[in-house]
Amino acid sequence: MTSLVQRGLLLLALVVALAAAVACEDGGGEPTPEASPTVLAAVAVPYPLAIVDTVGREVTIEAQPQRIASLSPAATEILFAIGAGDQVIAVDMFSNYPQEATSRQQLDAYEPNLEAIAGVEPDLVLLFYDPGELAASLGRLGITTAVLGSVEETPESVEAVFDQIRLLGQVTDHMQEAEELVADMQDGVDAIEEALADVEQGPRVFHEVDATLYTAAPDSFVGGLYKILKAQNIAAGADQPFPQLTQEVIIERDPEVIILADGAYGESPDTVKARPGWGSISAVRNDRIFVIDPDIVSRPGPRCVDALEALAGFLYPQRFE
Amino acid sequence: MKLFGSAARAEPLPEAAFSALLGRALWPRLALGLGVLLGVALLAAAIGPVAIPADAVARIVLSRLPGVSLADSLPQSWQDIVWEIRLPRVVIAGLVGATLAFSGATYQAVFRNPLADPYLIGVAAGAGLGATAVIVSPLDYTVGGLSLVPLAAFAGALTAVGLAYALARVGRTVPTVTLILAGVAISSIATSATSFLMINHNERVLTTLTWLLGGFNLSEWSKLWWVLPYMLPAAAVVLLYGRILNVLQLDEEQAQQLGVNVERVKLLLLGAASLATAAAVSVSGIIGFVGLIIPHAVRLLWGPDYRQLLPMSMVLGGVFLILADLLARTVNSPSEVPVGIITAFCGAPFFLYLLRVRQRAVF
Amino acid sequence: MLEIRDLTVAYGELVALRQVSLSLGAGELLGVVGPNGSGKSTLIRAITRLVRPLGGDIHLDGKEAGRLSQRELARWAAVVPQNPYLPAAFTVLEVALMGRTPHLGLLQSEGRADLAVVRRALEQTDTWRLASRRMGELSGGERQRVVVARALAQGTPLLLLDEPTAHLDMGHQAAVFDLVRQLCRREGKGVLAAIHDLSLAGQYCDRLVMLNEGRIVGEGEPQEVLSPQLLASIYGTRVSVFPHPLTGRPVVTPMSEAARPGLEAKGSVGTLGS
Numbered sequence: 001m002t003s004l005v006q007r008g009l010l011l012l013a014l015v016v017a018l019a020a021a022v023a024c025e026d027g028g029g030e031p032t033p034e035a036s037p038t039v040l041a042a043v044a045v046p047y048p049l050a051i052v053d054t055v056g057r058e059v060t061i062e063a064q065p066q067r068i069a070s071l072s073p074a075a076t077e078i079l080f081a082i083g084a085g086d087q088v089i090a091v092d093m094f095s096n097y098p099q100e101a102t103s104r105q106q107l108d109a110y111e112p113n114l115e116a117i118a119g120v121e122p123d124l125v126l127l128f129y130d131p132g133e134l135a136a137s138l139g140r141l142g143i144t145t146a147v148l149g150s151v152e153e154t155p156e157s158v159e160a161v162f163d164q165i166r167l168l169g170q171v172t173d174h175m176q177e178a179e180e181l182v183a184d185m186q187d188g189v190d191a192i193e194e195a196l197a198d199v200e201q202g203p204r205v206f207h208e209v210d211a212t213l214y215t216a217a218p219d220s221f222v223g224g225l226y227k228i229l230k231a232q233n234i235a236a237g238a239d240q241p242f243p244q245l246t247q248e249v250i251i252e253r254d255p256e257v258i259i260l261a262d263g264a265y266g267e268s269p270d271t272v273k274a275r276p277g278w279g280s281i282s283a284v285r286n287d288r289i290f291v292i293d294p295d296i297v298s299r300p301g302p303r304c305v306d307a308l309e310a311l312a313g314f315l316y317p318q319r320f321e
Numbered sequence: 322m323k324l325f326g327s328a329a330r331a332e333p334l335p336e337a338a339f340s341a342l343l344g345r346a347l348w349p350r351l352a353l354g355l356g357v358l359l360g361v362a363l364l365a366a367a368i369g370p371v372a373i374p375a376d377a378v379a380r381i382v383l384s385r386l387p388g389v390s391l392a393d394s395l396p397q398s399w400q401d402i403v404w405e406i407r408l409p410r411v412v413i414a415g416l417v418g419a420t421l422a423f424s425g426a427t428y429q430a431v432f433r434n435p436l437a438d439p440y441l442i443g444v445a446a447g448a449g450l451g452a453t454a455v456i457v458s459p460l461d462y463t464v465g466g467l468s469l470v471p472l473a474a475f476a477g478a479l480t481a482v483g484l485a486y487a488l489a490r491v492g493r494t495v496p497t498v499t500l501i502l503a504g505v506a507i508s509s510i511a512t513s514a515t516s517f518l519m520i521n522h523n524e525r526v527l528t529t530l531t532w533l534l535g536g537f538n539l540s541e542w543s544k545l546w547w548v549l550p551y552m553l554p555a556a557a558v559v560l561l562y563g564r565i566l567n568v569l570q571l572d573e574e575q576a577q578q579l580g581v582n583v584e585r586v587k588l589l590l591l592g593a594a595s596l597a598t599a600a601a602v603s604v605s606g607i608i609g610f611v612g613l614i615i616p617h618a619v620r621l622l623w624g625p626d627y628r629q630l631l632p633m634s635m636v637l638g639g640v641f642l643i644l645a646d647l648l649a650r651t652v653n654s655p656s657e658v659p660v661g662i663i664t665a666f667c668g669a670p671f672f673l674y675l676l677r678v679r680q681r682a683v684f
Numbered sequence: 685m686l687e688i689r690d691l692t693v694a695y696g697e698l699v700a701l702r703q704v705s706l707s708l709g710a711g712e713l714l715g716v717v718g719p720n721g722s723g724k725s726t727l728i729r730a731i732t733r734l735v736r737p738l739g740g741d742i743h744l745d746g747k748e749a750g751r752l753s754q755r756e757l758a759r760w761a762a763v764v765p766q767n768p769y770l771p772a773a774f775t776v777l778e779v780a781l782m783g784r785t786p787h788l789g790l791l792q793s794e795g796r797a798d799l800a801v802v803r804r805a806l807e808q809t810d811t812w813r814l815a816s817r818r819m820g821e822l823s824g825g826e827r828q829r830v831v832v833a834r835a836l837a838q839g840t841p842l843l844l845l846d847e848p849t850a851h852l853d854m855g856h857q858a859a860v861f862d863l864v865r866q867l868c869r870r871e872g873k874g875v876l877a878a879i880h881d882l883s884l885a886g887q888y889c890d891r892l893v894m895l896n897e898g899r900i901v902g903e904g905e906p907q908e909v910l911s912p913q914l915l916a917s918i919y920g921t922r923v924s925v926f927p928h929p930l931t932g933r934p935v936v937t938p939m940s941e942a943a944r945p946g947l948e949a950k951g952s953v954g955t956l957g958s
Contacts, residue, residue, distance in 0.1 A: 212528055243655070244531060246656075249371065277541070280400075280401050567774070568782050571782065574765065580755040580757065580785055582755075624773065626774075
């Protein structure tokens with residue numbers, strides 16, 4: 001993700017320099033009072049904007065997008081959070097936050113229907129996952145498409161989320177709100193990291209994605225959150241981001257905290273305690289089993305810091321009230 | 322004592338054939354088989370992704386006897402792992418393997434078709450649809466203490482078989498070829514419906530696929546009671562009819578002329594095998610190849626007589642699936658590999674081997 | 685022993701037997717002859733209830749066959765079918781033992797007595813020496829003799845044979861029919877045999893019934909039924925019938941074109957009708 005932003009910044013700087021050189025007679029835009037480290041803030045007319053998306057495609061955004069189709073729940077959350085909600089006209093079926101987003105027209109992100117997307121007449125389509133040439137097909141229809149992250153390459157860190165927020169801020173010309181949001185989130189992360197500065201090793205955690213014992217390994221997004229919290233993920237050593245663990249491994253690795261992301265399917269601390277053979281697990285004995293909303297831990301969006309704070313509270317109850 | 326009998330014959334005296342037929346050859350083989358089964362079960366209980374020494378395992382198991390407590394010094398997690406996790410897994414895998422094997426043998430006998438397996442007339446497809454429907458629905462997995470997924474799988478399996486049977490019936494007879502066609506049709510519909518549900522609820526795809534590919538990761542002692550009440554009576558019925566199954570291997574007309582009530586026997590045996598398979602599948606998911614390969618392996622080793630084919634298939638099926646499950650939980654630790662993948666890997670080489678020995682008739 | 689009255693059997697639209705009546709007593713060897721498709725096999729299948737008759741009835745020793753269970757029926761009548769499917773992997777002994785099925789209860793296995801009966805049956809058909817061989821390894825003729833042995837092992841008073849010697853060489857044909865006739869004379873079995881070889885039928889059978897298109901067109905002693913006129917009209921070809929030099933029983937051969945000019949001169953063939 002960082003390379004994208006770097007390249008985006010470079011290209012932008014180039015374009016801006018050119019535009020400034022060509023249009024210096026026009027007097028440019030309003031002078032920005034504070035000296036911002038980023039070139040972007042000084043720019044009054046950010047379009048046309050050239051970016052490179054996560055699958056390496058160069059995308060040119062001609063003008064401020066007014067009809068965005070967001071097929072990425074995370075991108076939807078970010079857009080609304082930075083004030084670009086009015087520019088969003090269609091979302092995918094899983095974009096359920098904020099409430100306002102659900103009033104937009106719905107599209108399918110996993111089995112995208114080209115006609116349906118084109119029918120909405122978007123001027124920008126955001127995908128988090130390209131199921132085979134969708135971006136290319138949309139491009140042939142003249143629709144600007146950007147792929148922000150893919151199923152295999154979900155941003156692995158909160159840093160990457162910040163980059164995405166900034167990118168979307170540029171793209172929609174809400175850079176200021178984007179920076180404010182990032183600053184806010186950064187403060188939240190800093191606060192947590194500070195509070196945990198003296199911790200060498202956090203508690204052992206088992207993050208249950210599903211009652212068939214699928215979990216999130218360290219190289220998944222939520223695994224990244226646990227890394228920030230210095231927790232010991234008992235799924236360490238697995239060869240994929242979402243492995244299914246054998247029961248005996250879970251018992252032997254003895255998690256001290258169990259986080260349930262499958263509360264919606266009927267799992268609860270009580271059902272976990274009732275599982276035969278789990279009685280000796282520390283988390284069960286000490287009643288440290290918690291339920292968390294799966295949306296906030298798995299979406300690389302504005303609420304991931306809320307997730308971080310919630311998890312911090314579960315893992316370190318004394319430090320975070 | 323003939324352990325490995327009828328495979329290769331020179332010109333042995335008919336007297337030997339006589340005593341073989343009086344069933345004397347079966348008991349030593351069965352005893353050996355059961356011994357192997359027990360050994361494999363203990364082995365599987367002693368091995369796992371968590372390294373527990375064999376003597377600890379033995380102490381934990383023995384301490385289950387009343388008045389015996391040799392395991393007090395061992396960590397509770399080890400005791401839990403051995404008794405609550407591994408042993409139920411091993412026992413259930415053994416039972417499911419035995420069930421799939423004798424059901425497969427029964428299906429092959431009734432349909433007189435070497436390619437028949439217990440899923441031929443819809444058990445797997447129906448179970449898959451039932452389980453998927455529950456997994457993707459907003460229903461909880463457990464309602465009032467009752468696990469919905471296995472229940473739905475069981476119901477789906479029986480519905481599919483019942484439909485196939487009803488469709489294939491012509492008056493009072495059910496021609497076997499028609500039954501196969503009906504079963505294939507029902508299975509296609511069920512499989513398509515299952516795929517449709519999966520695609521439309523792709524956030525549950527991983528869970529659904531894991532169930533469909535089969536596994537024993539969530540085994541617990543209570544699940545034993547989902548299988549046993551169906552498997553034991555079904556096995557008893559099928560074993561009783563061993564000799565009649567031999568007679569069925571002539572065509573149906575000859576069997577009838579020899580006094581066998583062919584339609585009734587077909588219904589009874591298919592019904593028993595389907596019921597037991599439905600129960601097994603509801604607990605373990607859809608594990609392929611066991612029901613198909615094991616009866617053939619037994620035939621290759623010991624001949625086609627169903628009086629020995631059925632019990633030896635049960636034993637060999639249990640051994641096979643226990644070993645496959647052992648691989649499933651150790652080969653990619655800490656991850657669990659769906660056991661259906663392991664059995665499938667064994668299936669292909671076996672078929673190739675079967676092709677090569679086809680010269681000698683085994684069916 | 686076997687009484688058939690006005691039996692009518694149809695397969696859907698096709699009527700295979702029309703109002704067929706015949707009777708068979710103990711110790712009798714009754715031959716059923718007729719061209720292909722005349723209903724010989726259907727007759728046998730009807731007796732063992734593989735097809736349900738549209739009309740008429742069948743009585744076995746006075747009892748209505750329709751009321752007997754499949755098992756009881758199998759203890760009454762054993763069948764040697766025409767081209768039976770035989771599983772390749774089972775041995776001769778195993779297949780022959782299947783003949784004991786009607787006598788065994790569900791929980792029972794074959795015992796020494798059953799094995800003795802089967803052994804005798806296999807010896808009688810000269811297949812005892814093949815007992816350990818698998819069916820797949822045998823020739824067509826050997827397989828057919830095993831099926832005969834199985835029917836004998838069934839130990840029934842009535843034997844129904846459907847072309848029992850179709851694949852057998854001359855020697856074995858004679859052996860089988862000698863055996864069958866012995867069983868009739870010495871053990872009082874009643875045998876109904878569908879035979880397409882008319883000479884064979886003529887040599888061995890006590891009585892003949894000739895079927896054509898589902899109807900009986902001739903009944904009685906072989907000399908009566910195997911008349912050239914009847915045969916020519918039924919089979920549509922000229923035949924020559926003459927008595928066997930030793931037994932006096934009719935021998936039937938088709939007549940080649942070349943022999944026709946000497947027809948009237950020989951006198952052994954009557955005028956050939958239409």
